[in-house]
Amino acid sequence: xxxxxxxxxxxxxxxxxxxxxxxxxxxxxxxxxxxxxxxxxxxxxxxxxxxxxxxxxxxxxxxxxxxxxxxxxxxxxxxxxxxxxxxxxxxxxxxxxxxxxxxxxxxxxxxxxxxxxxxxxxxxxxxxxxxxxxxxxxxxxxxxxxxxxxxxxxxxxxxxxxxxxxxxxxxxxxxxxxxxxxxxxxxxxxxxxxxxxxxxxxxxxxxxxxxxxxxxxxxxxxxxxxxxxxxxxxxxxxxxxxxxxxxxxxxxxxxxxxxxxxxxxxxxxxxxxxxxxxxxxxxxxxx
Numbered sequence: 146x147x148x149x150x151x152x153x154x155x156x157x158x159x160x161x162x163x164x165x166x167x168x169x170x171x172x173x174x175x176x177x178x179x180x181x182x183x184x185x186x187x188x189x190x191x192x193x194x195x196x197x198x199x200x201x202x203x204x205x206x207x208x209x210x211x212x213x214x215x216x217x218x219x220x221x222x223x224x225x226x227x228x229x230x231x232x233x234x235x236x237x238x239x240x241x242x243x244x245x246x247x248x249x250x251x252x253x254x255x256x257x258x259x260x261x262x263x264x265x266x267x268x269x270x271x272x273x274x275x276x277x278x279x280x281x282x283x284x285x286x287x288x289x290x291x292x293x294x295x296x297x298x299x300x301x302x303x304x305x306x307x308x309x310x311x312x313x314x315x316x317x318x319x320x321x322x323x324x325x326x327x328x329x330x331x332x333x334x335x336x337x338x339x340x341x342x343x344x345x346x347x348x349x350x351x352x353x354x355x356x357x358x359x360x361x362x363x364x365x366x367x368x369x370x371x372x373x374x375x376x377x378x379x380x381x382x383x384x385x386x387x388x389x390x391x392x393x394x395x396x397x398x399x400x401x402x403x404x405x406x407x408x409x410x411x412x413x414x415x416x417x418x419x420x421x422x423x424x425x426x427x428x429x430x431x432x
Contacts, residue, residue, distance in 0.1 A: 177204050177279050180235050188270035189263065191247050196267060197224055198242035198278075199235035206275050209284040209311075209432035210240045212267055216291025216317075219249040219260060219340045226290070230421060237425055239432070240280045242271060246296070249340045256342035257357045264296050265304040272309060286428040287313045291380070291410065292340075294318025298359035301368050312431035314371040314424050317410050319381050320389045321360035323351060326382045360389055369399040371427045373420050375408025401427070 164187050171183045182199045201208065211234055213227040227243035234241035246263040247255050268285050275282035287297035287310055294315030301313035321327060322337050323345065338344050341357050355361035363370075370393055374386035386402055393400040403423050408416040 172277060175200070175278065178202060182231070182235075183278075188244070189266045191263065193245040193247050194263060194266065195224065196242045196244040196270075197228070197231060198240060198271070199231040200240050200278055200280065201235040201238045203238075204240060204279045206279055206281060207284070208238070208240050208280045209286065209428065210242065210271055210280050211286040211288060211428050211432070212264070212271070212297075213241065213243045214246070214264065214287065214289030214293030214296050215243070216289065216293045218336045219292045220336075221248065222292075233421060234425060234428075237429065239425070239428060240271075240278070242267065251339060251342070254342075257340055257353075260340075261296065261300050261304060264300040268300075268309060283307075283309045284432045285310045286432050288316070288424055288428075289314075289318065290316040291318060295320070295359065298370065299357065299362060301370075302359060302362045302364070305368065310368055312369045312371075312428060314373065314427055315359070315386075316373050316412075316420055316424075317375060317378055317381055318359070320358065320385045322354040322358045324360075324382075324385055324388075327385055330380060330382070360385075360392060363389075363393060363396060363398065365396045365398065367393070367396065367398045369427075369431050371401050371403065371423065373403045373405065373423060375405045375410065375412065375416065377407055378410045380410040 168186050175181060180202045184197050185195045188194050188196055213230055215222040215224060215226040224243040224245045231241040231243050244267050246260055249255055272282040287301050289297040295318035297313045298315050298318060301310045327333055341353055343350055345354055372386045372390060374383045376383050383404060390400055390402040405416050412420055
């Protein structure tokens with residue numbers, strides 16, 4: 146064990162130092178007269194705590210920031226999923242990051258709390274770079290697809306005590322982990338078990354599943370929420386989005402639901418462009 150530490154710890158330090166130097170080199174070339182993109186910036190200590198961020202030209206410390214979160218059932222996926230969108234947002238004058246986050250894992254004991262902490266860590270990191278990057282320290286929007294949509298909502302609802310997050314958007318994100326129709330979807334129980342960290346059996350399990358569900362954690366202080374969902378989604382029933390909107394309405398939360406007729410869980414073509422435009426419009430008016 147001693148030999149292992151002797152080899153691995155210096156190697157880890159070298160890796161962290163090289164990453165830090167790469168980040169500093171990219172930052173040294175920043176110029177607000179141009180749109181610029183920073184790649185694989187470390188926002189935390191975990192291996193997957195990395196982001197790409199596109200910074201618009203003529204940005205200031207009043208420039209809003211949107212963080213896009215990839216899907217993949219909380220166990221796979223990559224920030225490159227939103228590579229095109231971050232450029233579109235920056236072209237529209239909004240700083241936009243796409244992030245990796247720690248994957249859910251039973252062996253590593255990484256579950257709901259740890260993953261949501263990563264999302265919030267990204268918010269705090271970008272806020273700390275407000276002066277260096279010339280972006281707002283307190284005007285954030287979160288959005289994501291599938292598992293990323295869930296993370297955008299749950300982080301906005303439960304990790305926003307300082308009100309830095311002003312609005313959120315879910316693209317086909319799971320909303321209620323104990324909904325009967327959702328649990329009937331193939332492999333839903335298995336996926337939720339890995340994310341939450343336990344099987345849904347007891348009343349204690351139910352409480353944990355509710356604590357991980359946007360539907361059950363939303364309250365009358367929740368930020369404006371846009372839900373986008375396909376009517377042919379076979380992974381997350383679109384009826385959950387309808388139910389979620391009704392719940393937000395009952396709480397007095399400013400919300401909107403965009404149902405895309407004929408769209409499945411993954412979107413391409415016109416459906417994707419519709420979602421991109423609706424998301425950008427939402428944040429343009431809410432941030």
